[in-house]
Amino acid sequence: MKHINTITIFLIAGAVLFTCMLMFNPAVLGIAAKDTLYESTLFDKDEITTVNITISDENWADMLENPLEEEFHICDITVNGETYDSVGIRTKGMTSLSSVARSDSDRYSFKIKADEYVSGQSFDGLDEFVLNNLYQDATYMKEYLSYEMMDHIGVDTPLYSYAAVYINGEYFGLYLMVEALEEDFLDRVYGADYGELYKPESTSGEMGDRTTGEEGDRMQEMPGGNMTQMDFGNRTMPDVNITEMTGQMEQMGGGGGGFGGMSASGGGADLVYTDDDLDSYTQIFDNAVTDVKKSDEKRVVTALKSLNEGTDLETYADVDEVLRYFAANTALVNLDSYVSSMKHNYYLYEKDGRISILPWDFNLAFGAYGTSGASDAVNFPIDTPVASGVSLEDRPLIGVLLENEEYTELYHAYLKKIATEFYGDSFDERIAAIDALIGNYVASDPTAFYTYDEYKTAIVTLAEYGDLRAESILGQLNDTIPSTEEGQSENADLLVDVSGLNFSAMGSMGGGMGGGAGPMGTPSAEQVFEGNLRQGDDQDFENMTIPEGMTLPEGFATFM
Numbered sequence: 001m002k003h004i005n006t007i008t009i010f011l012i013a014g015a016v017l018f019t020c021m022l023m024f025n026p027a028v029l030g031i032a033a034k035d036t037l038y039e040s041t042l043f044d045k046d047e048i049t050t051v052n053i054t055i056s057d058e059n060w061a062d063m064l065e066n067p068l069e070e071e072f073h074i075c076d077i078t079v080n081g082e083t084y085d086s087v088g089i090r091t092k093g094m095t096s097l098s099s100v101a102r103s104d105s106d107r108y109s110f111k112i113k114a115d116e117y118v119s120g121q122s123f124d125g126l127d128e129f130v131l132n133n134l135y136q137d138a139t140y141m142k143e144y145l146s147y148e149m150m151d152h153i154g155v156d157t158p159l160y161s162y163a164a165v166y167i168n169g170e171y172f173g174l175y176l177m178v179e180a181l182e183e184d185f186l187d188r189v190y191g192a193d194y195g196e197l198y199k200p201e202s203t204s205g206e207m208g209d210r211t212t213g214e215e216g217d218r219m220q221e222m223p224g225g226n227m228t229q230m231d232f233g234n235r236t237m238p239d240v241n242i243t244e245m246t247g248q249m250e251q252m253g254g255g256g257g258g259f260g261g262m263s264a265s266g267g268g269a270d271l272v273y274t275d276d277d278l279d280s281y282t283q284i285f286d287n288a289v290t291d292v293k294k295s296d297e298k299r300v301v302t303a304l305k306s307l308n309e310g311t312d313l314e315t316y317a318d319v320d321e322v323l324r325y326f327a328a329n330t331a332l333v334n335l336d337s338y339v340s341s342m343k344h345n346y347y348l349y350e351k352d353g354r355i356s357i358l359p360w361d362f363n364l365a366f367g368a369y370g371t372s373g374a375s376d377a378v379n380f381p382i383d384t385p386v387a388s389g390v391s392l393e394d395r396p397l398i399g400v401l402l403e404n405e406e407y408t409e410l411y412h413a414y415l416k417k418i419a420t421e422f423y424g425d426s427f428d429e430r431i432a433a434i435d436a437l438i439g440n441y442v443a444s445d446p447t448a449f450y451t452y453d454e455y456k457t458a459i460v461t462l463a464e465y466g467d468l469r470a471e472s473i474l475g476q477l478n479d480t481i482p483s484t485e486e487g488q489s490e491n492a493d494l495l496v497d498v499s500g501l502n503f504s505a506m507g508s509m510g511g512g513m514g515g516g517a518g519p520m521g522t523p524s525a526e527q528v529f530e531g532n533l534r535q536g537d538d539q540d541f542e543n544m545t546i547p548e549g550m551t552l553p554e555g556f557a558t559f560m
Helices: 002-024 037-041 057-065 095-102 142-152 183-190 215-221 242-249 278-285 294-309 319-332 374-378 405-422 425-443 452-477 485-490
Strands: 049-054 073-079 082-092 109-113 128-132 160-167 170-179 196-198 346-351 354-359
Touching: 049 170, 057 073, 057 082, 142 160, 142 170, 142 319, 142 354, 142 405, 142 425, 160 425, 170 425, 196 294, 278 294, 294 346, 294 354, 319 354, 319 405, 374 452, 405 425, 405 452, 425 452
Parallel strands: 049 160
Antiparallel strands: 049 073, 073 082, 082 109, 109 128, 128 170, 160 170, 196 346, 346 354
């Protein structure tokens, strides 16, 4: 008995020691976030990273002539003086890629992969990063500031910094360099014992930005006519995979699916629980970033079931992290995301059966998509933070949480923190500081979508917008401004006055390329998809024709 008691004491002591290690030094067990070399060598966000791409004329020409193929080409890359040989480079993107391809510009976004040709090679520990071309953003700052806001409110974000990109020694343009959300990100943020990661896509999956490269032919095969026969006026186009979208259009005629197959629900990207069948969630599981097993997928479905039923929420969702994310997403009026019919541009992270949401792709933040103009963007309602035509019931990750008074109060607290700490005077100062950092690079940017004068006007407007958005958020929190879409429609006189705001100066759809129209009158990106409208806005649809057999995306018919 004495021997047994001694063993018991040792076991208890060991358990206490193990618990203390977890609490005070989790890195000992390899499960804590860790510092990485590339964080300092590649992503000093207060400096300009220099990226020189050395590529043969043949490979460069082939990539520019066939951008929609998104095939890797070999090159050498020098980052801040450190050279990496035999690196992979390819074009990337969705609608932005096809829009640039249809234009006279060669300013594509790029994916850079260190180990595409050399196994084990990395950029100081990072396998890949992306270079975003800042398409549709006259301010050059929307995505940068969006990630900064997410980070400010405590959401795990990818690393990012501005990059002066050179092609064979010649300045090509100022880009935003962003850490890819892959295993290296997970290891950096969560430690070696990280969970599983997915990138849900409602457009048949643009996993890793891959397309089939068939856009040119398939765009002519739409029911009722080709794209050149469609006049959508000044509609706003989100960044979607046109190749995959048109492929789904070909299957229409039997109902369902809508424009690009983006139906009101189903497939999993909306995180709506339907049943226990894993095949019901292909939009999630077909787009897994990590190497997942059936057991991993089952944990996600269990979490979705709990979420949709509103039970054991904190067991199956990182509620605090989710509320932080949506507070920032709402403050940013970032509707080309989970909260619109697109149901994309986010990552779903799962660890031990608990899900959370991670940010991605903000070139259409600050109301550039899903709103009808300045007032709509400035006064976007904080308590119905979904795009028009989408209900909170359609988006349970935020809808279910806002049914809980305690969670709503916490969400409001994070919104107040953003409005008072991020926007306002500090926002103006931050814009000025970024301008001081990048202004000269913008002025000399040879591939810019906008002129330097347009940039200067845009950043002034951005600062004004931030002040007005903060005023509206605080007014909604104080009940002096309606905080729901319905309330705002009924009490428009209570909204923040935006009559002096030149909203479109921040970046019109089409990326400053003369509307972005392609050859033979091909409509620009904003002329094709779900509108930037909300209920109650008057619009002229006399010139709109919808091809026979096409179903409009959810919410679109509201305005017809």
